[in-house]
């Protein structure tokens with residue numbers, strides 16, 4: 557039987573991973589369609605208002621289809637419609653705080669984009685410092701763990717897990733020292749790495765794909781690693 561929900565994806569996209577993690581946490585079966593962003597198919601351009609992934613294709617009862625875009629909107633929809641563990645706090649103020657930290661995660665991704673794609677040593681260093689400063693902010697928010705809000709996995713975890721995944725490769729290539737002053741963030745990273753929903757959000761060859769992406773951009777990170 558075909559799955560009701562289809563997640564239109566790209567192999568490396570951290571925003572796609574948020575939605576995949578949320579679906580897996582709720583134990584929802586879904587289909588994944590992977591597209592090449594460097595060569596966007598016409599059907600995708602027709603249905604994606606911003607030309608971006610993720611999209612969630614949702615069938616309506618009348619047989620038509622809704623196309624949801626924007627990862628946080630998709631995550632909120634999953635939270636509101638799917639059974640399974642809650643991924644947002646019950647309390648409205650805490651829920652708003654979680655949404656704010658999800659946005660913070662998106663701003664980290666903007667710095668990470670510069671960090672991983674620049675060929676310029678100066679820009680690289682600016683981004684490295686911006687990332688370190690942002691993770692120090694996050695550090696101040698964390699409690700006992702293992703997750704953002706304690707024992708209970710939430711959408712904030714789904715947002716940060718793909719961010720941390722980048723550093724598995726990046727810090728192997730060249731230690732960023734971004735986490736030197738953030739022991740709680742480091743513990744959070746470890747907890748998320750072990751989570752099945754996080755592991756399964758990407759293909760087993762993710763690391764190789766990410767490495768190829770760095771090569772395509774002639775990233776300064778690879779120059780530092782002496783790997784180019």
Ligand SMILES: N[C@@H](CCC(=O)N[C@@H](CS)C(=O)NCC(=O)O)C(=O)O
Pocket residue numbers: 566568569570571572593607608609610625626627628
């Ligand atoms: N704000 C969007 C950002 C999504 C986004 O930037 N996706 C990237 C891939 S990770 C994309 O599709 N970029 C379009 C392109 O590369 O042309 C969201 O949260 O869904």
